[in-house]
Amino acid sequence: xxxxxxxxxxxxxxxxxxxxxxxxxRIVLAYARGEVADGPMAAFLMACVLRGMDAGExxxxxxxxxxxxxxxxxxxxxxxxxxxxxTGGVSDAVSLVFAPLVAALGLACVxxxxxxxxxxxxxxxKLEAIPGFRVDLDIEQMRRQVERVGxxxxxxxxxxxxADGAVYALRDATGTVESVPLIAxxxxxxxxxxxxxxxxxxxxxxxxxxxxxxxxxAQLADACLAIARAARRRAGAAITDxxxxxxxxxxxxxxxxxxxxxxHGRRDGRLRDLAVWxxxxxxxxxxxIGPDEAAAAASSALADGSALARFAxxxxxxxxxxxxxxxxxxILPRAAVRLPILAAASGFVSTVDTxxxxxxxxxxxxxxxxxxxxxxxxxxxxxxxxIGELVERxxxxxxxxxxDAGSAEIAGNAIxxxxxxxxxxxxxxxxxxxxxxxx
Amino acid sequence: xxxxxxxxxxxxxxxxxxxxxxxxxRIVLAYARGEVADGPMAAFLMACVLRGMDAGExxxxxxxxxxxxxxxxxxxxxxxxxxxxxTGGVSDAVSLVFAPLVAALGLACVxxxxxxxxxxxxxxxKLEAIPGFRVDLDIEQMRRQVERVGxxxxxxxxxxxxADGAVYALRDATGTVESVPLIAxxxxxxxxxxxxxxxxxxxxxxxxxxxxxxxxxAQLADACLAIARAARRRAGAAITDxxxxxxxxxxxxxxxxxxxxxxHGRRDGRLRDLAVWxxxxxxxxxxxIGPDEAAAAASSALADGSALARFAxxxxxxxxxxxxxxxxxxILPRAAVRLPILAAASGFVSTVDTxxxxxxxxxxxxxxxxxxxxxxxxxxxxxxxxIGELVERxxxxxxxxxxDAGSAEIAGNAIxxxxxxxxxxxxxxxxxxxxxxxx
Numbered sequence: 001x002x003x004x005x006x007x008x009x010x011x012x013x014x015x016x017x018x019x020x021x022x023x024x025x026r027i028v029l030a031y032a033r034g035e036v037a038d039g040p041m042a043a044f045l046m047a048c049v050l051r052g053m054d055a056g057e058x059x060x061x062x063x064x065x066x067x068x069x070x071x072x073x074x075x076x077x078x079x080x081x082x083x084x085x086x087t088g089g090v091s092d093a094v095s096l097v098f099a100p101l102v103a104a105l106g107l108a109c110v111x112x113x114x115x116x117x118x119x120x121x122x123x124x125x126k127l128e129a130i131p132g133f134r135v136d137l138d139i140e141q142m143r144r145q146v147e148r149v150g151x152x153x154x155x156x157x158x159x160x161x162x163a164d165g166a167v168y169a170l171r172d173a174t175g176t177v178e179s180v181p182l183i184a185x186x187x188x189x190x191x192x193x194x195x196x197x198x199x200x201x202x203x204x205x206x207x208x209x210x211x212x213x214x215x216x217x218a219q220l221a222d223a224c225l226a227i228a229r230a231a232r233r234r235a236g237a238a239i240t241d242x243x244x245x246x247x248x249x250x251x252x253x254x255x256x257x258x259x260x261x262x263x264h265g266r267r268d269g270r271l272r273d274l275a276v277w278x279x280x281x282x283x284x285x286x287x288x289i290g291p292d293e294a295a296a297a298a299s300s301a302l303a304d305g306s307a308l309a310r311f312a313x314x315x316x317x318x319x320x321x322x323x324x325x326x327x328x329x330x331i332l333p334r335a336a337v338r339l340p341i342l343a344a345a346s347g348f349v350s351t352v353d354t355x356x357x358x359x360x361x362x363x364x365x366x367x368x369x370x371x372x373x374x375x376x377x378x379x380x381x382x383x384x385x386x387i388g389e390l391v392e393r394x395x396x397x398x399x400x401x402x403x404d405a406g407s408a409e410i411a412g413n414a415i416x417x418x419x420x421x422x423x424x425x426x427x428x429x430x431x432x433x434x435x436x437x438x439x
Numbered sequence: 440x441x442x443x444x445x446x447x448x449x450x451x452x453x454x455x456x457x458x459x460x461x462x463x464x465r466i467v468l469a470y471a472r473g474e475v476a477d478g479p480m481a482a483f484l485m486a487c488v489l490r491g492m493d494a495g496e497x498x499x500x501x502x503x504x505x506x507x508x509x510x511x512x513x514x515x516x517x518x519x520x521x522x523x524x525x526t527g528g529v530s531d532a533v534s535l536v537f538a539p540l541v542a543a544l545g546l547a548c549v550x551x552x553x554x555x556x557x558x559x560x561x562x563x564x565k566l567e568a569i570p571g572f573r574v575d576l577d578i579e580q581m582r583r584q585v586e587r588v589g590x591x592x593x594x595x596x597x598x599x600x601x602a603d604g605a606v607y608a609l610r611d612a613t614g615t616v617e618s619v620p621l622i623a624x625x626x627x628x629x630x631x632x633x634x635x636x637x638x639x640x641x642x643x644x645x646x647x648x649x650x651x652x653x654x655x656x657a658q659l660a661d662a663c664l665a666i667a668r669a670a671r672r673r674a675g676a677a678i679t680d681x682x683x684x685x686x687x688x689x690x691x692x693x694x695x696x697x698x699x700x701x702x703h704g705r706r707d708g709r710l711r712d713l714a715v716w717x718x719x720x721x722x723x724x725x726x727x728i729g730p731d732e733a734a735a736a737a738s739s740a741l742a743d744g745s746a747l748a749r750f751a752x753x754x755x756x757x758x759x760x761x762x763x764x765x766x767x768x769x770i771l772p773r774a775a776v777r778l779p780i781l782a783a784a785s786g787f788v789s790t791v792d793t794x795x796x797x798x799x800x801x802x803x804x805x806x807x808x809x810x811x812x813x814x815x816x817x818x819x820x821x822x823x824x825x826i827g828e829l830v831e832r833x834x835x836x837x838x839x840x841x842x843d844a845g846s847a848e849i850a851g852n853a854i855x856x857x858x859x860x861x862x863x864x865x866x867x868x869x870x871x872x873x874x875x876x877x878x
Contacts, residue, residue, distance in 0.1 A: 040612055042478035
């Protein structure tokens with residue numbers, strides 16, 4: 001223990017008073033160094049959850065997370081650098097399309113990403129489904145790749161915001177995850193610690209997201225943008241729908257294959273539409289062209305194969321086979337068992353319990369219940385039915401990809417049960433609920 | 440870690456929902472066994488502080504504390520057994536008078552007591568100021584002594600409510616002390632774990648108490664009595680004044696000497712009055728005689744020397760010299776330096792910063808800033824000025840008993856500064872604000 005006593009700061013927050021920025025920085029950094037124990041830190045975090053944190057306090061926590069480690073600064077790479085972050089969803093392979101798409105549009109995408117946890121997927125796990133794909137790049141490798149290819153996605157190193165990692169692990173163990181300011185500080189520390197010209201946040205709302213409705217997601221978006229404002233960084237936040245899986249694939253190799261389909265221009269739908277929408281926003285924010293022109297440019301880069309070519313170059317640059325774009329079925333790992341998912345009832349799909357869909361995929365081996373669990377890249381779900389579509393009882397609505405017949409059957413029944421149908425037509429939810437920007 | 444995950448229980452309390460009794464018992468007992476870590480327990484406690492606990496939850500926590508250890512059951516000792524507990528104050532030597540006084544009245548006083556911490560004194564430290572006094576009695580020694588002498592006060596053993604000790608240490612380290620239900624559970628677990636016929640609580644209110652006013656103290660008293668009711672135990676709670684030191688002595692040997700003066704019938708004042716008041720309540724609760732008759736009996740037992748004789752027998756039974764009642768100055772340790780405390784201003788004493796008085800005594804060596812600190816039995820303060828009394832600037836209002844002249848002077852100035860005076864007469868505060876009982 002250091003000589004510093006965290007209890008006065010805890011007492012301030014407990015009583016609902018504002019904690020001075022220096023005390024927040026001190027408790028976070030002392031905790032990261034092991035000088036404040038788990039007990040006082042957990043009590044402080046619970047007091048933050050229940051009493052809230054104002055913008056200044058949230059900002060101080062973000063700065064402490066950043067100060068605890070090293071930053072990623074690539075220097076001038078000759079293009080505006082865009083960083084994109086999703087708060088986590090199901091069938092959310094947007095980054096796999098977005099990164100080569102903005103590279104094809106003359107921007108650079110630099111992204112330090114995480115792994116799957118709980119019901120949500122992780123971009124790093126998806127990329128690792130590609131044989132040979134390396135996610136442990138150092139800064140010099142990142143810089144060279146961005147200059148040459150225009151995009152890079154690599155795994156978070158222990159040097160980046162270590163205090164955030166330590167605090168998140170404690171929050172996970174102590175029931176103190178659910179807090180808009182704590183989530184915002186954790187998200188934004190990771191974004192601000194990486195040098196970029198534009199930060200794009202995709203804040204998910206719905207049954208498969210941490211934030212269950214658009215209003216809650218907007219609160220989180222606002223908190224994140226306030227942190228960006230305080231740090232004088234340009235940022236934009238979209239509130240997007242996660243009331244159903246975004247694409248049709250849930251599972252690492254399955255999502256890579258679906259992203260490749262989108263990059264080929266062969267697959268329409270919400271995954272494509274959101275990637276195009278976000279790429280257009282990136283273009284508008286970074287170089288100032290109008291939204292319609294930007295959207296047209298993004299669509300063209302998918303239609304003309306230039307985004308696909310960037311994807312191939314990107315995969316090759318990080319050690320994978322460029323050929324994966326032509327033969328994904330032959331190169332990506334495939335599960336031993338495939339079983340159709342049959343609709344349990346007839347009617348218009350009205351709701352999807354999307355978190356359950358994510359957890360079923362996790363149960364098949366596609367995700368992690370606990371940090372450190374091993375992920376099976378081959379397994380997962382393909383669920384083609386979308387909200388508003390008419391399904392017929394007993395007719396196929398997707399496919400389970402599993403290691404064995406037993407788990408396939410359990411998963412298929414669980415997925416079928418996660419859909420509710422209605423007798424009357426149901427409107428499809430919007431794709432994007434809102435957008436705001438800063439700087 | 441056990442297989443049991445405390446996070447659902449934490450989440451319930453965080454959301455303001457009621458936590459089932461079995462979950463509260465489980466988290467407390469698992470924490471005491473080391474199967475729940477400090478972090479989750481501290482987060483749970485902070486959620487309890489901020490969300491509150493209802494009577495059932497408080498009761499469940501009390502029962503878990505008791506279930507974590509062994510109970511003290513003396514069996515039939517031939518008299519009604521009274522246990523008395525103060526929530527902690529300054530110059531609060533009531534137990535030293537009360538125990539032999541109720542023994543002289545035909546009751547038994549059995550008390551398992553604690554040590555000084557922070558600004559408040561501890562009965563065990565006071566008793567240990569008597570050379571040779573032993574406070575580590577086992578149950579058989581306690582039983583024999585109660586049968587023979589009528590009173591016993593011994594130190595809390597690690598076997599009694601160990602979960603309470605573990606949780607209290609965590610609360611102390613994590614800023615989660617301030618909570619009526621948590622305090623009530625901690626107090627009442629220690630009382631319920633000792634078999635007694637009547638539990639008397641002396642809940643202090645004022646500048647030297649944890650509860651700063653009578654209303655807050657009444658909340659704590661009510662919470663404690665609700666626990667007694669659930670456990671079907673007879674209990675009464677007095678709300679008593681701690682807006683100034685109860686007696687005149689603050690410091691271990693000094694307080695023993697003052698208690699002996701009261702037992703000789705030579706010292707009037709609030710310490711005597713409260714001991715008599717509580718002894719009368721004990722008599723009324725235990726054997727049902729009327730309050731006036733009980734008060735007269737208690738006063739007589741002080742006046743006729745029978746309480747003093749019980750004190751001498753008690754000291755001897757626990758290994759100390761009975762002669763201490765005749766020659767306290769010769770037997771009790773004395774500080775090297777004595778320095779008069781001079782009034783800093785003229786007027787009627789209007790307020791005393793009683794916690795500061797306690798902390799000054801602690802600073803001299805009479806108390807503990809941290810558990811495990813060593814206490815000097817000889818040092819302390821005698822402060823004769825009481826609220827409502829007229830003092831003259833520069834005239835003595837007490838004496839510092841210190842190890843050296845430097846600390847004596849600092850302490851004397853601090854005590855003088857802890858008194859405020861007014862030009863107009865000030866009424867003395869009541870001694871007892873309220874009383875309620877249960878069972």
